[in-house]
Amino acid sequence: MNFSDKLNSAVSKNKSLVCVGLDPDPDLFTDSESVVEFNKAIIEATADLVCAYKPNFAFYEAFGAQGFSALKETADYIPKDIPVIGDAKRGDIGNTAKAYAKAIFDNFNFDAVTVSPYLGFDSVVPFIEYRNKGIFILCRTSNAGSGDFQSLNCAADGRNIPLFQMVADRASQWNKYGNVGLVVGATYPDELQLLREIYPDMLFLIPGIGAQGGDLEKAVRNGQDIGGRGIIINSSRQIIYASRGDDFATAARKAAMDLRDRINSFR
């Protein structure tokens, strides 16, 4: 089954557009074993409420080789009907990108990945060639610094559009197998609306609600496609650290359920 079908099944089954970011803060854990235990509890508490999980590599690499093992153990623990997005943001030249794709898809067996566009076509194609996997290209990211380059007006093909829109344009050209999506931050709802108008069918991975301050209602209303889908709303800290106490899993479940229901009320 390809990523898109797997995602749609999970969206339907769990009536959810919520993705939980499995991003264990290295300052809060003594070792990688405790990360795995934490993740397992979060997964057990939320697996019937989400459409995807998204572990970010950084938080595992901070634990070294053991962290990489913890990431693999975490991914393997996720129920097979819930897609896993490897948030890696990799971007390197052709033969190197091929090695990264091998690591992410063959080794970890992730269903999707995030990649950076800065190096252009040959840095992204080795991922896209895995036709059953989802490839989310960074477009307009949720952070404050995203304006440094992504919003610069660029000239090409007789047009003058911001860099993020140029990236979306190229991404849609590269999308010959229908497996390419975009990362667009909830913190930039106008850009989200613009991109949805231009690309009615593309899948958007939307970080930036919660700790980062994005407006959930605008993100859903501006980002959803005509069928009320086409978006994956990620939340990390707001869910996994809903409580810092022993009741963290119960609190995560409640936070995920609240988020799911709020999103659905805006669809």
Added chain:
Amino acid sequence: MNFSDKLNSAVSKNKSLVCVGLDPDPDLFTDSESVVEFNKAIIEATADLVCAYKPNFAFYEAFGAQGFSALKETADYIPKDIPVIGDAKRGDIGNTAKAYAKAIFDNFNFDAVTVSPYLGFDSVVPFIEYRNKGIFILCRTSNAGSGDFQSLNCAADGRNIPLFQMVADRASQWNKYGNVGLVVGATYPDELQLLREIYPDMLFLIPGIGAQGGDLEKAVRNGQDIGGRGIIINSSRQIIYASRGDDFATAARKAAMDLRDRINSFR
């Protein structure tokens, strides 16, 4: 000792601007142990001929957690007076970038890193804050696809300059501790010349000679600073795979020596 001093010492001692890219092709090795053995032989054969080593994370991640251990073992085997550049090309939002910096500098203890600029200031600062480490920001990369975005003309501050030049401009503004350099491909000698004219003192990490076809003479002449330094010329495949036979280490030594001497003849 900071990165710049360590680099300059190695350049002086070995009379070399050569960096060897330790990029073991996952298709050529059966396991990560054989990667470590290979790397050790390459390091022993070349350590008196280089100013730096640069392992690219992708080729280790392709082996999973064992690959991460192999990367650490490789880095630890490099003589302490030769700086090691972790070619990671990471780029993520602030708190995530902090976790990557921790992984690369605290865990692997690399002397320098490559980072992607696409996410802007807050994705790069957590690295720069390690003042004793070198931060190479991707500017004009060596690959064919680099033109997709890096050469687009962008408007900012009343100027109209290509994106890669805008990146260099921001990088020089962020360089308040003197530890920021740029990645500029040998395959784009005109851009190299332009950037050297604008930034006479910045350090350039130059990939793209050898397998990628960059012109060595132009790269050295256009990239070097007024003192005949300021550049690190990377070669990976041309050196480590100079021979595919049992004499690979001897062949790598010869290739590294040839490259060192050719570079010096152009300084």
